[in-house]
Amino acid sequence: MAAKPFLPVLYELARTFQAFDSFSAGHVRELGLTPSQFDIIATLGNTQGIPFKELGEKTLITKGTLTGVVDRLVEKKLxxxxxxxxxxRRQYVQLTAAGEQVFAQVFPEHLAHLEQVFSGYTQQDFDNIVAVLQKLKQAFQATGTPMEEAE
Amino acid sequence: MAAKPFLPVLYELARTFQAFDSFSAGHVRELGLTPSQFDIIATLGNTQGIPFKELGEKTLITKGTLTGVVDRLVEKKLxxxxxxxxxxRRQYVQLTAAGEQVFAQVFPEHLAHLEQVFSGYTQQDFDNIVAVLQKLKQAFQATGTPMEEAE
DNA sequence: TATTGTTATACTCTATAACTATA
DNA sequence: TATAGTTATAGAGTATAACAATA
Known part of the structure; x- marks a missing residue:
């Protein structure tokens, strides 16, 4: 098999994302939320409520699954x-007062948690990483995912 | 809310990984593999087998979960x-001949597609991206796990 | 007929803890 | 005692399809 010099790129991309995901999920779980639930809280934060379908599109959770995830957040009164x-036929999903409070308290906590990771980075580092990743992302997208993008 | 200059980094990391993930998601599903299962196949590819514990560390799957995921791959004879x-007490997890075949057949298919993505990149680009991602990954790992210093 | 969201299946992943067997 | 891996438990996410209500 011929050597593929880009394989380390994909490997590191996947493992770095996993490291972030695991890091983030660990903290989120301490707060009593699953990653999906946190994603929804974060998505609903600072909004007036979001249509169910749009919420699914933003969080990449399919409708059948989303019903269950929202159910559990409703049970938690968030x-x-x-x-x-x-x-x-339509409905909005909206944070309750308790949900707003979780968002207001927990989201900054989460960001503070993440901030530790970047203590050694400069703005220039951020710009560099973003540029590298954006170029990579656009390469994937340009090469063609059969995803339909309505907007 | 204070601006968080690292948020674009996390956003791009997640979106870039998602772009890659959705790029290859089709093949994975055609094989009847879950993402975790595919991750294990890919990790075991081109190795002589990997210790169970090390496999869990690489894929970030905890041991109790890993037993089940490996069980399902064993059932599939991969x-x-x-x-x-x-x-x-220890054991290695190893691709079977059928598993090797899946790896050997499916991976080049991916690689052929993926190669288009990297047509505009040089070896220096690869080295740069890998270095950027490795540093970021290690930052997450160092901050995230209070593990007894393994290295 | 098409769309929104729910329900029903069935499976997989997940963390955690208790357990077995080696060391 | 400590480590490697399994088993047990309970919960949660996942895709898919069938379904009801509405448009």
Missing amino acids: VKRVACPKDG | VKRVACPKDG
Whole structure:
């Protein structure tokens, strides 16, 4: 098999993301939330509520799964469902007062937690990493994922 | 809310990984493998077998979970357990002939597609990206795990 | 008929802890 | 005692398809 000089890139990309994901998930779990639940809280934060379908698109959670995840957040009284007055099929998902409080307290905590990782980095480092990753991401996207993008 | 200059880094890391992940997700699903299972196949590829514990460390799958994931791959006859002759508690996880075949057939297919993505890159680009990602990964690992210093 | 969201299946992953067997 | 791996438990996410209500 011919050597593929880009394989280390993919390996590091995957392992670095996993390291971030694991790091993040570990902290999130300490707060009593699963990664999916935290994703939803974070997505709903600073909004007036988001349509169910749009929430699924943003979090990449399919609708059948999302119903269950939202159910568990409703049980925890962190979010609520609000019927759409204009379309009886639709509904909004919205943070409750308790959910807002979690967002206001926990999200900054989470960012502070993440901030530790970057204590040795400069703004120039950030710019460099972002540029490297953006170029890579755009290469993947340009090469063609069969994903349909409606916007 | 104070600006967090590292947030774009995390955003791009996640989105770039997602772009890569969705790029290869099709093949994985065609094989009837879950992401975790595919991760293990890929990790075992081109090795003589990897100790169970090391496999868990590389894939960030905890031992209790890993037993189940390996079990399912054993059922599919893609990997096998091999006892360590020097330490009766340890064992290696190794691709079977069928597992090797999956790795050998499917990976080049991916690589052929992936190669297009990197057509504009030089070896120096690869080295740069890997260095950037490794540093970031190690930052997460160093900050995230209060493990008894392993190295 | 098409769309939104729920329900029903069935499976997989997940962390945790207790357990077995080696060392 | 310590380590490697399994088993047990309980929960949560996942895809998929069938379904109800609404448009």
